[in-house]
Amino acid sequence: MHDTIxxxxxxxxxxxxxxxxxxxxxxxLRALAPLPWIGPAIILIAAVVLWPVIEMxxxxxxxxxxxxxxLGFNGTRNxxxxxxxxxxxxxLLRTVVWVVGVVLVTIxxxxxLGQLLNARFPGRRVVRWAVIVPWAASVLMTALxxxxxxxxxxxxxxxxxxxxxxxxxxxxxxxxxTQALIWMMWVAVFVSLPFTSFVILAGLQTVPQExxxxxxxxxxxxxxxxxxxxxxxxxxxxxxxxxxxVINVFNxxxxxxxxxxxxPGTKTDTSTTFMYKLxxxxxxxxxxxxxxxxxxxxxILVLVLLYLRAVGWRGExxx
Amino acid sequence: MKRHLTGVIAAGLTVTLGLxxxxxxxxxxxxxDNKTIRFVAAIYDDKTKSLWDSLIKTFEAQNKGYKVNxxxxxxxxxxxKVKTYVQTKQTPxxxxxxxxxxxxxxxxxxxxxxxxxxxxxxxxxxxxxEGDKYKGTQYGMPLLSSVRLFFYNKDIFKKAGISAPPxxxxxVKTDAQKIKDKGGKGVFPLGLPLGAxxxxxxxxxxxxxxxxxxxxxxxNWAIDSQANVDTLNYLKDLSxxxxxxxxxxxxxxxxxxxxxxxxxIGMLNGAVFMPAGFINKVNAKLPYAIAxxxxxxxxxxxxxxxxxxxxxxxxxxxxxxxAVSKFLNFFYQTNNxxxxxxxxxxxPVTKSAGDVxxxxxxxxxxxIDALPNAKFYPTGNAAWGPLANTVKExxxxxxTGDPKSVLSELQxxxxxxx
Numbered sequence: 084m085h086d087t088i089x090x091x092x093x094x095x096x097x098x099x100x101x102x103x104x105x106x107x108x109x110x111x112l113r114a115l116a117p118l119p120w121i122g123p124a125i126i127l128i129a130a131v132v133l134w135p136v137i138e139m140x141x142x143x144x145x146x147x148x149x150x151x152x153x154l155g156f157n158g159t160r161n162x163x164x165x166x167x168x169x170x171x172x173x174x175l176l177r178t179v180v181w182v183v184g185v186v187l188v189t190i191x192x193x194x195x196l197g198q199l200l201n202a203r204f205p206g207r208r209v210v211r212w213a214v215i216v217p218w219a220a221s222v223l224m225t226a227l228x229x230x231x232x233x234x235x236x237x238x239x240x241x242x243x244x245x246x247x248x249x250x251x252x253x254x255x256x257x258x259x260x261t262q263a264l265i266w267m268m269w270v271a272v273f274v275s276l277p278f279t280s281f282v283i284l285a286g287l288q289t290v291p292q293e294x295x296x297x298x299x300x301x302x303x304x305x306x307x308x309x310x311x312x313x314x315x316x317x318x319x320x321x322x323x324x325x326x327x328x329v330i331n332v333f334n335x336x337x338x339x340x341x342x343x344x345x346x347p348g349t350k351t352d353t354s355t356t357f358m359y360k361l362x363x364x365x366x367x368x369x370x371x372x373x374x375x376x377x378x379x380x381x382x383i384l385v386l387v388l389l390y391l392r393a394v395g396w397r398g399e400x401x402x
Numbered sequence: 403m404k405r406h407l408t409g410v411i412a413a414g415l416t417v418t419l420g421l422x423x424x425x426x427x428x429x430x431x432x433x434x435d436n437k438t439i440r441f442v443a444a445i446y447d448d449k450t451k452s453l454w455d456s457l458i459k460t461f462e463a464q465n466k467g468y469k470v471n472x473x474x475x476x477x478x479x480x481x482x483k484v485k486t487y488v489q490t491k492q493t494p495x496x497x498x499x500x501x502x503x504x505x506x507x508x509x510x511x512x513x514x515x516x517x518x519x520x521x522x523x524x525x526x527x528x529x530x531x532e533g534d535k536y537k538g539t540q541y542g543m544p545l546l547s548s549v550r551l552f553f554y555n556k557d558i559f560k561k562a563g564i565s566a567p568p569x570x571x572x573x574v575k576t577d578a579q580k581i582k583d584k585g586g587k588g589v590f591p592l593g594l595p596l597g598a599x600x601x602x603x604x605x606x607x608x609x610x611x612x613x614x615x616x617x618x619x620x621x622n623w624a625i626d627s628q629a630n631v632d633t634l635n636y637l638k639d640l641s642x643x644x645x646x647x648x649x650x651x652x653x654x655x656x657x658x659x660x661x662x663x664x665x666x667i668g669m670l671n672g673a674v675f676m677p678a679g680f681i682n683k684v685n686a687k688l689p690y691a692i693a694x695x696x697x698x699x700x701x702x703x704x705x706x707x708x709x710x711x712x713x714x715x716x717x718x719x720x721x722x723x724x725a726v727s728k729f730l731n732f733f734y735q736t737n738n739x740x741x742x743x744x745x746x747x748x749x750p751v752t753k754s755a756g757d758v759x760x761x762x763x764x765x766x767x768x769x770i771d772a773l774p775n776a777k778f779y780p781t782g783n784a785a786w787g788p789l790a791n792t793v794k795e796x797x798x799x800x801x802t803g804d805p806k807s808v809l810s811e812l813q814x815x816x817x818x819x820x
Binding site for chain 1: 481482484485486487488489504505507508510597598648649651652653661666784785787788791794795796798799802811819
């Protein structure tokens with residue numbers, strides 16, 4: 084009790100100044116004592132995480148010539164140019180549709196898949212392996228395969244749909260922005276399913292059987308058991324799955340690049356492919372592209388924080 | 403305790419510094435030797451690499467101690483790679499690319515007079531030299547050129563009852579309608595690639611035959627001119643009437659060239675390299691013929707000439723000038739350059755190679771004849787590189803959107819870049 088009052092009086096923010104400490108140097112040294120052990124990790128993080136972020140933010144303030152040569156400081160001009168891009172607003176809106184749509188569908192389907200993989204049935208091991216396949220295959224390969232399957236003249240999708248009688252004429256799926264976006268979202272869901280369903284499967288396996296037994300004894304039905312017991316207990320797993328998927332899907336480049344390159348124009352671009360195009364395809368402004376990268380970085384931070392807030396995160400994602 | 407800790411930190415720092423030191427050392431190591439040059443070349447087809455390989459082998463045998471490290475880059479990767487080279491200061495010593503003016507503006511290049519012997523310089527065809535200059539100084543060296551002409555499938559034309567290739571835009575439309583009606587199942591009347599691969603070329607070919615283009619008589623940007631708007635409206639109408647392949651805005655040139663080779667397209671703006679690169683691979687007996695590009699009202703047809711360049715980067719204060727110059731002068735020897743262009747199916751860029759190829763390849767004659775009326779991109783303008791990329795990206799959207807607003811956006815891009 085006495086301690087607390089004293090600490091408040093002395094200013095809790097600077098405990099180093101409390102008279103009991105032997106000497107400032109010694110205290111600093113003691114604080115630094117763990118450094119040899121965590122030092123390498125800090126250096127690694129600084130080198131591969133912090134430094135690129137700083138470099139990115141710095142580049143967004145530079146004037147980079149169309150040839151790629153750095154010409155000097157550019158202030159906020161890159162940001163002005165970026166926000167003056169005609170396609171930007173629709174690209175950002177499309178990014179939201181893309182991320183929310185893909186992640187939502189992925190999680191709903193994965194919940195079902197996770198349940199299936201958790202059930203006991205003959206051949207379960209084979210099914211579990213089969214679900215991993217889209218994960219093991221390269222995303223670019225998957226996207227290219229779908230690109231061919233959706234081809235106007237040779238694609239198998241048109242052949243099948245015509246054979247079944249759903250369409251009369253072949254459809255140039257990837258040429259129409261809306262259709263193309265839906266197909267690409269489907270591919271994104273397809274490649275996100277394995278990871279998500281396995282995270283959910285892992286979550287399902289941590290739910291103790293006794294809880295279910297108790298529910299059965301109390302006479303809860305299947306739906307009630309699922310929504311009142313399984314889902315709440317899956318929360319940590321869902322949280323991890325959702326956040327990792329949001330980040331992955333937001334940053335997803337190969338699917339869109341392999342299937343439409345964001346075209347026609349910027350009509351199927353997300354902010355990730357748009358960023359690439361600003362630097363390497365369009366008028367070739369590396370600085371403006373870096374500005375887009377900074378905006379993307381902030382967006383994804385905000386998106387994740389909003390999500391954490393919405394689900395009332397209290398550190399439960401940590402083990 | 404204190405000494406121990408300091409020791410550990412010191413050891414840790416030494417290790418990290420040592421590591422970064424090593425990586426620095428190895429990256430700058432390759433530039434130490436003034437006789438070794440790095441050459442980044444574009445892949446035109448399957449043969450390109452072996453052509454360069456054998457040229458380099460001969461060069462290295464003739465010039466002891468000199469070495470050329472060849473890197474092949476696909477055209478789809480080229481823009482991104484080149485920009486990264488410049489930004490990370492890893493420019494090759496010689497680059498094969500389709501633009502040079504913004505490098506010249508930023509002072510990255512040797513003027514050609516520094517690296518080419520006077521004989522070679524004077525051997526370059528005069529029609530190309532103008533497009534090799536930035537502000538009056540020549541920086542680009544033409545590697546090869548191509549000219550576009552109108553290709554049509556004689557079988558499809560016969561089936562549709564068309565006796566001669568169309569000369570005017572009205573004839574293009576009526577002929578396309580005939581092909582649509584009678585040309586056969588699954589045949590698209592006109593191939594119109596306005597996708598991201600090369601829409602800047604396709605648009606220019608139609609626009610120049612309507613008196614339009616990228617710049618006006620005095621060299622100012624004129625992308626949003628009425629002639630250009632009319633051109634896009636005409637093409638938009640063709641597409642809407644179902645006279646082209648579906649969705650020109652997402653169709654790449656290679657797609658329609660392939661379909662033409664398969665006999666699925668009646669007519670299109672083809673290129674000199676189409677037989678070597680596309681038709682002969684699929685069906686060498688394809689009954690095609692070549693004609694001048696159709697014009698709006700039947701005037702003198704112009705066509706698009708394209709030259710790709712070699713440029714020499716002034717790396718490390720230009721200390722490799724001697725080696726770069728040796729290799730370039732070697733390449734521009736008549737037989738070397740002629741053989742390269744002949745094998746690749748492109749047109750010559752030097753007078754002496756022109757004589758060799760003109761005799762050896764009769765197919766090239768109509769294209770060489772078309773050169774005097776060919777128009778080139780404004781490659782000497784530093785804004786052209788970025789503009790071309792934006793055109794590729796955005797022009798196709800005019801087919802589904804509003805041509806006028808697309809063109810005025812492009813006009814703004816051009817003016818913003820200079």
